[in-house]
Amino acid sequence: MxxxxxxxxxxxxxxxxxxxxxxxxxxxxxxxxxxxxxxxxxxxxxxxxxxxxxxxxxxxxxxxxxxxxxxxxxxxxxxxxxxxxxxxxxxxxxxxxxxxxNHKGNADFEEEFMARMVDQNNREKDVSGDIKIKAWTGFDFPGRAGKYSDFVWHYYHFSGVDYDSNTGTKAIYRILGDGKYWDEGVSHEKGNFDYLMNADIDHNHxxxxxxxxxxxxxxxxxxxxxxxxxxxxxxxxxxxxxxxxxxxxxxxxxxxxxxxxxxxxxxxxxxxxxxxxxxxxxxxxxxxxxxxxxxxxxxxxxxxxxxxxxxxxxxxxxxxxxxxxxxxxxxxxxxxxxxxxxxxxxxxxxxxxxxxxxxxxxxxxxxxxxxxxxxxxxxxxxxxxxxxxxxxSFGEQDDYFDNPQVVGWVRRTDKDTSSLAVIISIGDMAEKQMFVGEEEAGKNYVDLSGKNKNKVTIDENGNGMFNVGPGSVAYWVSEESIEK
Missing domain, CATH: 3.20.20.80 (Glycosidases)
Structure with a gap:
């Protein structure tokens, strides 16, 4: 990938x-x-x-x-x-x-068909009987004139619309037809969240x-x-x-x-x-x-x-x-x-x-x-x-998520370069000891974010005391690796 x-x-x-x-x-x-x-x-x-x-x-x-x-x-x-x-x-x-x-918009012509208005917040609840509405559901693409596909979209290829131009009513309408309903396998928000916008495509057709x-x-x-x-x-x-x-x-x-x-x-x-x-x-x-x-x-x-x-x-x-x-x-x-x-x-x-x-x-x-x-x-x-x-940024990862405001992690490289020590503070200036590898002992680490000018010397056990400014992140690597 x-x-x-x-x-x-x-x-x-x-x-x-x-x-x-x-x-x-x-x-x-x-x-x-x-x-x-x-x-x-x-x-x-x-x-x-x-x-x-x-x-x-x-x-x-x-x-x-x-x-x-x-x-x-x-x-x-x-x-x-x-x-x-x-x-x-x-x-x-x-x-x-x-x-x-999910949908199609900007149709070429209107069509009349039977539908039911549904509750905006519960699309499985009908708030009208069967009514004839008029909406923009016809797509014949005159500019393309059938090149690649001569398929013409009609109202029965859709499951819902949000406007009836017969009455000028803006509402969500479920299009009626034999066996037609909202798609299953969609979010259950608003009862059934099949309808999002424009003319909603009926993927069961x-x-x-x-x-x-x-x-x-x-x-x-x-x-x-x-x-x-x-x-x-x-x-x-x-x-x-x-x-x-x-x-x-x-x-x-x-x-x-x-x-x-x-x-x-x-x-x-x-x-x-x-x-x-x-x-x-x-x-x-x-x-x-x-x-x-x-x-x-x-x-x-x-x-x-x-x-x-x-x-x-x-x-x-x-x-x-x-x-x-x-x-x-x-x-x-x-x-x-x-x-x-x-x-x-x-x-x-x-x-x-x-x-x-x-x-x-x-x-x-x-x-x-x-x-x-x-x-x-x-x-x-x-x-x-x-x-x-x-x-x-590769190799094993050790996390130091041990403080509500100050967290960090280390990517311990197994390659011929430096480990990467990342430290974040969303509060005050802070510091945290992290292990970067015994092979890094004695090396000086510098902050490649450019915010900290000091250097951190790794101790004999491979640990460094890394610091970070208030409300910021610092990412530290060995100075030696930069010069390679």
Missing amino acids: PDVMMQAFEWDTPADGNFYKNLKKNAKKLKESGIDALWLPPMCKGGGDQDVGYGIYDLWDLGEFDQKGSIRTKYGTKKELLDAIDELHKNDIRVYADVVL PEVREEIFKWVDWFMEETKVDGFRYDALKHISENFIYDLSKHIMDKKGNDFYLFGEYWQYDEKKIDGYLDDTDWKIDLFDVPLHFHMEEASKSNGSYDMRNIFNNTIVERHPLQAVTFVDNHDSQPGQSLDSWVEDWFKEIAYSLILFRKDGYPCIFAGDYYGLKGQVKKEPLKDMIDNMLSVRIKY
């Missing part, structure tokens, strides 16, 4: 159509920085050239057809996309596509399944991507995702990487999802993200001994994609849970300097946020941490 992934976009990535061109231009630099894989934004046509990609319109249009006001997507044209992927591959960077299969499986085969061959990031897994039938993932792996083998967004804190529900999908899909470690957010907003009162409690990386390290923030958690977005700025370096040390998990860096941290809430780029800090990871 690649070493470090980057989410290459944030919600307010400029919509100038230059994203793919910039990726191609920066591919070599990204690889040299220590990025081995990129999670790209949704590649399919959304509601226009400003759409981040989650208002998904046409799966088969990757920026090739004049639809929804433009040929390109927010990120560029299909040719620019394929050129960027090719260049990333030349630089040994894997490419993961963000795949949005045989024509829908056939079309999506056909698209997946085409998309993998057309783009040559190396994996999928599944969007909105809480809202899609587990059985469908299992079947689709098995189909993909039968075609591509285990080297095609599948991971997804299952925005859930409850460990039993996470474990159940991993089990129900036969451990074919890795998941973002949402519990760890929430712990980081809580710690960053605790004014130093969070118990850092518990930072990994009930996280995916603690319980299922091979299934954990660890991250600090993403496009949904950034300020003002739907799952706003931003990790406070002072804690960012600490947070990245928790995913970059430990042995478990597949770390994912967020472009909104690396390049800065560019929306209404702006954040300065942390590129220099993260680049430095990546260089430390590449050179020092």
Whole structure:
């Protein structure tokens, strides 16, 4: 598996159509920085050239057809996309596509059909009888004119909508049909959390399944991507995702990487999802993200001994994609849970300097946020941490999680370089004795974070008394290893 992934976009990535061109231009630099894989934004046509990609319109249009006001997507044209992927591959960077299969938006025409209004907070409770409503559920893609697929979407391919234009009523409606109901195997929040937004796809419909499986085969061959990031897994039938993932792996083998967004804190529900999908899909470690957010907003009162409690990386390290923030958690977005700025370096040390998990860096941290809430780029800090990871973060790991405010760990190398001693304080200036190896006796250790100018001499037993400033992290290695 690649070493470090980057989410290459944030919600307010400029919509100038230059994203793919910039990726191609920066591919070599990204690889040299220590990025081995990129999670790209949704590649399919959304509601226009400003759409981040989650208002998904046409799966088969990757920026090739004049639809929804433009040929390109927010990120560029299909040719620019394929050129960027090719260049990333030349630089040994894997490419993961963000795949949005929960819903469709920005339909081409309205249709009338029978439905029932449901309780907003309990979608299994009907609050109306059978009524005729009118909604945007027709997709015939006139700009594409049947190229690649002549499939036309109608209301019976969906399970729900959120607007009736006959009455101008905004509410959640369950579409009626013979044997049709909300998908099973979804989150039980709101009774049944199948419905999220737009026209919700009915994954039980045989024509829908056939079309999506056909698209997946085409998309993998057309783009040559190396994996999928599944969007909105809480809202899609587990059985469908299992079947689709098995189909993909039968075609591509285990080297095609599948991971997804299952925005859930409850460990039993996470474990159940991993089990129900036969451990074919890795998941973002949402519990760890929430712990980081809580710690960053605790004014130093969070118990850092518990930072990994009930996280995916603690319980299922091979299934954990660890991250600090993403496009949904950034300020003002739907799952706003931003990790406070002072804690960012600490947070990245928790995913970059430990042995478990597949770390994912967020472009909104690396390049800065560019929306209404702006954040300065942390590129220099993260680049430095990546260089430390590449050179020092391997070998056995000894944890020193013995103080609520001050924790640390050591990666004891078995290679011809230094051990790595990491110490974190979310309170005052602190120090902690940690063992780095008897072979390190007599060596001077320096702080590669650049915050501590003193040196720590390792004693004859291989121990060092490492210090850290208030509310910060320090990462110590032998001075001798730097000069090699």
